[in-house]
Amino acid sequence: MTLSPLSRKVLAGLTFGVLALIYLPLLVVVANSVNPSQSMTWPPRGVTFEWWERAAHSSGVREALVTSLQVAAIATLLALVLGTLLALALQRYSFFGKSSVNLLVILPIALPGVVTGIALNNGFKGILGVDLSIWTIVIAHATFCIVTVFNNVQARLRRLGTSLEEASSDLGAGVFTTFRLVTLPQLRSALLAGGMLAFALSFDEIIVTTFTAGNGANTLPIWILNNMFRPNQAPVVNVVAVVLIVFSILPVWLAQRLSSDVEAAH
Amino acid sequence: MSLSTSAPAEAAAVDRTPAITLRGLRKTFGDVVAVDAVDLDIADGEFFSMLGPSGSGKTTVLRLIAGFEQASAGTVELGGVDVTRSAPFERDVHTVFQDYALFPHMSVLDNVGYGLRVRGLGKKERRERAQQALDTVRLGHLGARRPAQLSGGQRQRVALARAIVLQPRVLLLDEPLGALDLKLREQMQVELKQLQRELGITFVFVTHDQEEALTLSDRIAVFDAGRIQQLGSPREIYESPASAYVAGFVGTTNLFDSATSQRILGVAGEHAVRPERLRLSAGTEPDSEGSARPDEVRLEAVVVETIYLGTGNRVHLRTSDGVELVALEQSTGSLDTREHRGEDVTVRFARADVVPLAAGS
Numbered sequence: 001m002t003l004s005p006l007s008r009k010v011l012a013g014l015t016f017g018v019l020a021l022i023y024l025p026l027l028v029v030v031a032n033s034v035n036p037s038q039s040m041t042w043p044p045r046g047v048t049f050e051w052w053e054r055a056a057h058s059s060g061v062r063e064a065l066v067t068s069l070q071v072a073a074i075a076t077l078l079a080l081v082l083g084t085l086l087a088l089a090l091q092r093y094s095f096f097g098k099s100s101v102n103l104l105v106i107l108p109i110a111l112p113g114v115v116t117g118i119a120l121n122n123g124f125k126g127i128l129g130v131d132l133s134i135w136t137i138v139i140a141h142a143t144f145c146i147v148t149v150f151n152n153v154q155a156r157l158r159r160l161g162t163s164l165e166e167a168s169s170d171l172g173a174g175v176f177t178t179f180r181l182v183t184l185p186q187l188r189s190a191l192l193a194g195g196m197l198a199f200a201l202s203f204d205e206i207i208v209t210t211f212t213a214g215n216g217a218n219t220l221p222i223w224i225l226n227n228m229f230r231p232n233q234a235p236v237v238n239v240v241a242v243v244l245i246v247f248s249i250l251p252v253w254l255a256q257r258l259s260s261d262v263e264a265a266h
Numbered sequence: 267m268s269l270s271t272s273a274p275a276e277a278a279a280v281d282r283t284p285a286i287t288l289r290g291l292r293k294t295f296g297d298v299v300a301v302d303a304v305d306l307d308i309a310d311g312e313f314f315s316m317l318g319p320s321g322s323g324k325t326t327v328l329r330l331i332a333g334f335e336q337a338s339a340g341t342v343e344l345g346g347v348d349v350t351r352s353a354p355f356e357r358d359v360h361t362v363f364q365d366y367a368l369f370p371h372m373s374v375l376d377n378v379g380y381g382l383r384v385r386g387l388g389k390k391e392r393r394e395r396a397q398q399a400l401d402t403v404r405l406g407h408l409g410a411r412r413p414a415q416l417s418g419g420q421r422q423r424v425a426l427a428r429a430i431v432l433q434p435r436v437l438l439l440d441e442p443l444g445a446l447d448l449k450l451r452e453q454m455q456v457e458l459k460q461l462q463r464e465l466g467i468t469f470v471f472v473t474h475d476q477e478e479a480l481t482l483s484d485r486i487a488v489f490d491a492g493r494i495q496q497l498g499s500p501r502e503i504y505e506s507p508a509s510a511y512v513a514g515f516v517g518t519t520n521l522f523d524s525a526t527s528q529r530i531l532g533v534a535g536e537h538a539v540r541p542e543r544l545r546l547s548a549g550t551e552p553d554s555e556g557s558a559r560p561d562e563v564r565l566e567a568v569v570v571e572t573i574y575l576g577t578g579n580r581v582h583l584r585t586s587d588g589v590e591l592v593a594l595e596q597s598t599g600s601l602d603t604r605e606h607r608g609e610d611v612t613v614r615f616a617r618a619d620v621v622p623l624a625a626g627s
Binding site for chain 1: 332333334353354355359360361363365367368369370371380381383384385428429432
């Protein structure tokens, strides 16, 4: 399709405008994290690392960061194991209720977070009688992290087909040996991509976390929400936001690169 | 075309337990009957081909023998042992897959050594035997490569090596030469035949290429619609096809329906005669009208088209009463004559060369 010079200019302008709208505020956050003025007057008059230092020494920030990393790591690990098992079951075997299970697995990513949050909150406190803690956050996050792993692995399994597994079985390998020596190595990049997306999803999740976090356990996004409107903490929030940006963008960028490498190799 | 006789295979079948025994084998996929009531004995050391068009059930029979599919009814025996319900890894048969199915994340040597590895052999012995198997298929120098770095023919041989390194009693080959170009295919046919003779193991070979089946096999089963239409040596299949289907699928043939047979041959029922049995001579020989020999059929025809094949000509003819015929003339050197379009010719063939076909199929 060829575009006229005018429409090319208009489209380029629109694209630029939309991207600017998304990324300029991010740049402002980055700039404000080194803005000497506590009330973030614009334009900044100079550069300071005072807020970074304060963030580094704030125990609240550190604890929240550690909690976030722990939650994301454990939820991702859970998702990797369960998501892969689910994908294998649904892609390689047929059983009663297969399509219903398929739908139920994917649903959590479509459900509004607030619904998942309330449901889990009621479930934990009302039905199971469990106190909210870091573990309830992990389980809550795993519900949607599973989906990204599941989707990646299922797509890979579908594209792989069954002939390699048949060949392995034909050469004398049992089900588990085949999985370990043939299927798993073929899934490696899909697991990496799915796992990184899961990690990023968990790391900046706030709605479900609000409903499932106990009093003691604060994740980084929750800490931001609690401190955003405290004038004292506002500059530190900017610093934490910048850290979050880096932590969120890196895995997504890596995941994208990995899956495009794999696409190119096929 | 060399036609091997079936005598050794038949002798083997008499005094040994068959390598493979199929009884009443049936496989359905939903409403589709892929394999229907197949009974078959494949002798030890036999080169056995299953020939048929795609969808005829031949590959499904192979997958039932390997264990990738579960039979809906009937039994599969290997060396007299019922394995109908056994998993593929419990069966002493190995498969060379149509798409080779080499493990892309392993080197060629590791691919070949895979079966030994899952059997718990040590690394050293594994490597030695894998190297030997690679040498057998003349790829000993490529062990360090990845499958993606090999040509189609080389991958084919790696797949072979990976299966024969385990010294199976039976090797299943699912259209193994289908993806290769003609020259390579002919070369691999010779190598397969030699390999089978050297190793002395049973080959079950699935193909839709009738020439390949005729050249390689001790015996052939011609499949259609999930059933074996005919079972016999290549010579029997080619020269005495049991049905119009077999006659038509294996090589070219002149088929006469019952009415035409009645008119030309004086007998009812379907008949077939191979194109190379037809002899052509120029002109209609009006003088010898009454002198056709009793053991010979003589027809007058017009040449519709002559096609040069290199080794000879294929001549398409139409008789005065509208019967279409194909004749194959071998090139005999400098004395070659070539019939031209529209020319009148006399067609003769021996009654002994006419094959009566079973009614119905």
